[in-house]
Amino acid sequence: MNGSAVYGERVVIVEVNAGRVNLRTGRIASTDSSHACADNHYETVVWGDQQFRPAIESAEEAFERPFRVNSIHLLKEQEAESLRDRDSAQEWFGAIYQDWLVGKIQRALKRLKRSPA
Numbered sequence: 001m002n003g004s005a006v007y008g009e010r011v012v013i014v015e016v017n018a019g020r021v022n023l024r025t026g027r028i029a030s031t032d033s034s035h036a037c038a039d040n041h042y043e044t045v046v047w048g049d050q051q052f053r054p055a056i057e058s059a060e061e062a063f064e065r066p067f068r069v070n071s072i073h074l075l076k077e078q079e080a081e082s083l084r085d086r087d088s089a090q091e092w093f094g095a096i097y098q099d100w101l102v103g104k105i106q107r108a109l110k111r112l113k114r115s116p117a
Helices: 077-082 086-093 099-111
Strands: 010-017 020-028 043-048 064-068 074-076
Touching (some): 010 043, 010 077, 010 099
Antiparallel strands (some): 010 074, 020 043, 043 064
């Protein structure tokens, strides 16, 4: 993600595991003072549209996940849209993933439907 996270902003999370690509959507859930670990400049908290993991302590925790704001796997919705272009996706993810995997990420982003505002 480029820049700071803004409370309520729509985001896309790119998960890559053993050659599989999964996209999750959500919103920035933290403000400068709402979460002890988040300042929205370096660390942020995302509230997922679906559960990230099984509920361990509470059902609410299953929907929250902390992220570093500069993670290449955390995208603002506009960034995700621009990465539907193969060259843009290659520039963004190419430094850490092989071409075939960048292609899978780019195709997944092309299939992603834009969320209602």
